Amino acid sequence: xxxxxxxxxxxxxxxxxxxxxxxxxxxxxxxxxxxxxxxxxxxxxxxxxxxxxxxxxxxxxxxxxxxxxxxxxxxxxxxxxxxxxxxxxxxxxxxxxxxxxxxxxxxxxxxxxxxxxxxxxxxxxxxxxxxxxxxxxxxxxxxxxxxxxxxxxxxxxxxxxxxxxxxxxxxxxxxxxxxxxxxxxxxxxxxxxxxxxxxxxxxxxxxxxxxxxxxxxxxxxxxxxxxxxxxxxxxxxxxxxxxxxxxxxxxxxxxxxxxxxxxxxxxxxxxxxxxxxxxxxxxxxxxxxxxxxxxxxxxxxxxxxxxxxxxxxxxxxxxxxxxxxxxxxxxxxxxxxxxxxxxxxxxxxxxxxxxxxxxxxxxxxxxxxxxxxxxxxxxx
Ligand SMILES: Cc1ncc(COP(=O)(O)O)c(C=O)c1O
Numbered sequence: 147x148x149x150x151x152x153x154x155x156x157x158x159x160x161x162x163x164x165x166x167x168x169x170x171x172x173x174x175x176x177x178x179x180x181x182x183x184x185x186x187x188x189x190x191x192x193x194x195x196x197x198x199x200x201x202x203x204x205x206x207x208x209x210x211x212x213x214x215x216x217x218x219x220x221x222x223x224x225x226x227x228x229x230x231x232x233x234x235x236x237x238x239x240x241x242x243x244x245x246x247x248x249x250x251x252x253x254x255x256x257x258x259x260x261x262x263x264x265x266x267x268x269x270x271x272x273x274x275x276x277x278x279x280x281x282x283x284x285x286x287x288x289x290x291x292x293x294x295x296x297x298x299x300x301x302x303x304x305x306x307x308x309x310x311x312x313x314x315x316x317x318x319x320x321x322x323x324x325x326x327x328x329x330x331x332x333x334x335x336x337x338x339x340x341x342x343x344x345x346x347x348x349x350x351x352x353x354x355x356x357x358x359x360x361x362x363x364x365x366x367x368x369x370x371x372x373x374x375x376x377x378x379x380x381x382x383x384x385x386x387x388x389x390x391x392x393x394x395x396x397x398x399x400x401x402x403x404x405x406x407x408x409x410x411x412x413x414x415x416x417x418x419x420x421x422x423x424x425x426x427x428x429x430x431x432x433x434x435x436x437x438x439x440x441x442x443x444x445x446x447x448x449x450x451x452x453x454x455x456x457x458x459x460x461x462x463x464x465x466x467x468x469x470x471x472x473x474x475x476x477x478x479x480x481x482x483x484x485x486x487x488x489x490x491x492x493x494x495x496x497x498x499x500x501x502x503x504x505x506x507x508x509x510x511x512x513x514x515x516x517x518x519x520x521x522x523x524x525x526x
Contacts, residue, residue: 323354
């Protein structure tokens, strides 16, 4: 029997070790990891520099609280904001980063409404769940937080109608992750950013899955040439040590004055020492262009299958955030099982999308090995 709540559908394998882009189960069976722990271990398992950062900090102070100055938080914030006009608040997870964003948006604008999009995913706590445009995830938990509305993604007319002068913020993912690897159209997103600005509504971009180099840019929104008012991060920020962050434009500082918001663990020394290393490693032009190049190869290899295999209907995404749309949920389930049998772990997104999120550090040879396994399983 299990002593855990049954709120996850768990596979029977128990991953007890990891090295680079491989993970090992309780029977020492090795798998090529195309999940990165759902977009978390972007630098792979046991990355030497990340391991060093963590072990160095374990011999110093682990936790000092947010009552004191924290030079590590300052250093990570400086790296994340890259001299652009943002300030940072640290927390422990994606949902908390979005909670902070929603609270900041309401307080800074004095408005209440938040517009979000269908198929979006922003987290499970009440504010973030209320921003999540998937009724199935809200069912049973009503009443959710008031003031949220959900609009069709990549459509302008409904947004124009709803973007009234009581809208505090629009929250969106540049590539919807859980919803099925659905990228925003560039012109649409640029218009959304402009309309928000004209309406004095804040644009919150949730980079929790798409950020930290995943798409070949440090932030996925960079490819869209927009400047969000608020950016949320988590998942890969500390490569598996829980960490989240909300970046907001400097002019929002007044709304988050002393005592307005906080967390006990957020920005703790262990997570920050690791995050400092992770951000430094990822945010280098050569590293990011290698992610983009590997992503192009993976996408190209999969796109070829659309004409060859009837059950593959589309391939979407950027960098190493790729979705393969299959013809049915049953096909997806079967493909995931067969990939596991071939010792490759992958993810699902939406009901029919095979989601591939390998570590960004994957070598070309490992990537091609993974692609070959996926091609063979899909051809089956
Ligand atoms: C885009 C996005 N936002 C928010 C979250 C929630 O993050 P967490 O599970 O760390 O609360 C996720 C998690 O999958 C996500 O993909």
